[in-house]
Amino acid sequence: MKAICSRIIKTPLLGEASGYRQKHERLSELFLEYLLHGGYLPAITDYHLNKTISRGVINIYLQWIIGDILKHNKSENYLFEILKGVKATYNSQVSWNNLAKYLSIEHHKTVSDYCYLLESIHVLYIQEALLEHKLSGAPKKNRKIYFRDPFIDHSVSNYLNPKISFADILTHMRDNEFAASYVEAVAVDHCKRWAPTYYIKGVKGEVDIALVQGDKFYPIEIKWANKIRPEEIKQIQRYKDGIILTKSPEHKTLVPNHIIPLVRFLIHISGGVLNVM
Numbered sequence: 001m002k003a004i005c006s007r008i009i010k011t012p013l014l015g016e017a018s019g020y021r022q023k024h025e026r027l028s029e030l031f032l033e034y035l036l037h038g039g040y041l042p043a044i045t046d047y048h049l050n051k052t053i054s055r056g057v058i059n060i061y062l063q064w065i066i067g068d069i070l071k072h073n074k075s076e077n078y079l080f081e082i083l084k085g086v087k088a089t090y091n092s093q094v095s096w097n098n099l100a101k102y103l104s105i106e107h108h109k110t111v112s113d114y115c116y117l118l119e120s121i122h123v124l125y126i127q128e129a130l131l132e133h134k135l136s137g138a139p140k141k142n143r144k145i146y147f148r149d150p151f152i153d154h155s156v157s158n159y160l161n162p163k164i165s166f167a168d169i170l171t172h173m174r175d176n177e178f179a180a181s182y183v184e185a186v187a188v189d190h191c192k193r194w195a196p197t198y199y200i201k202g203v204k205g206e207v208d209i210a211l212v213q214g215d216k217f218y219p220i221e222i223k224w225a226n227k228i229r230p231e232e233i234k235q236i237q238r239y240k241d242g243i244i245l246t247k248s249p250e251h252k253t254l255v256p257n258h259i260i261p262l263v264r265f266l267i268h269i270s271g272g273v274l275n276v277m
Contacts, residue, residue, distance in 0.1 A: 021249050078114060091181045
């Protein structure tokens with residue numbers, strides 16, 4: 001896959017990457033595997049050797065998270081409640097006060113402290129809304145909170161509900177609606193590796209990602225479904241040259257936006273810059 005990945009990185013996003021269509025299915029299969037094992041070598045090894053990920057491997061990462069929390073003199077009980085609240089509000093805009101309502105923790109400052117600590121140890125990403133005129137975050141607006149890696153998400157799900165098995169996760173991941181939240185989180189993570197990213201809260205709805213590069217931003221919407229419903233893209237349609245990422249291998253134009261394969265996009269930005277034209 002090195003040759004096709006190199007071509008994707010070097011080819012502008014709206015250009016024709018030679019050979020991509022032929023490799024799209026295989027690249028999509030590898031991406032779906034990533035949604036299961038994430039970027040962690042023990043999980044990758046376990047999956048490829050046994051086609052499952054054992055509780056032992058999951059517990060390695062749960063103990064890492066809990067251990068780091070305890071090192072900072074925090075409570076595991078509060079950690080459990082924070083993670084439960086994050087899962088309950090996942091993929092939605094939330095304030096610290098609203099998140100605190102899911103918990104026995106009384107003060108929103110405690111909630112934010114735990115979330116920022118979890119961000120500092122690479123468990124969570126906290127995504128602010130974009131101030132378009134400043135190309136910076138809006139600290140007074142609601143945030144969106146993501147797990148940084150799909151395997152961390154699975155481990156936390158098992159922590160909150162030990163009855164969830166890897167077989168359950170594997171079954172759910174074949175459902176587009178279930179997988180969509182993981183796909184969005186992965187897209188946010190990959191974009192944040194290379195550029196400041198935010199989400200857009202607009203009059204017509206929301207845009208998943210605003211990737212800031214230089215003196216402009218690129219609005220990016222993720223639609224992990226077989227069909228795009230017009231009511232779901234009203235906000236991004238307000239922007240020129242917005243990017244809609246889908247499962248499809250095809251590059252299409254939906255004026256004034258562009259529909260691009262999500263897998264190709266993620267490989268492209270691994271080159272460290274978004275080269276659209």
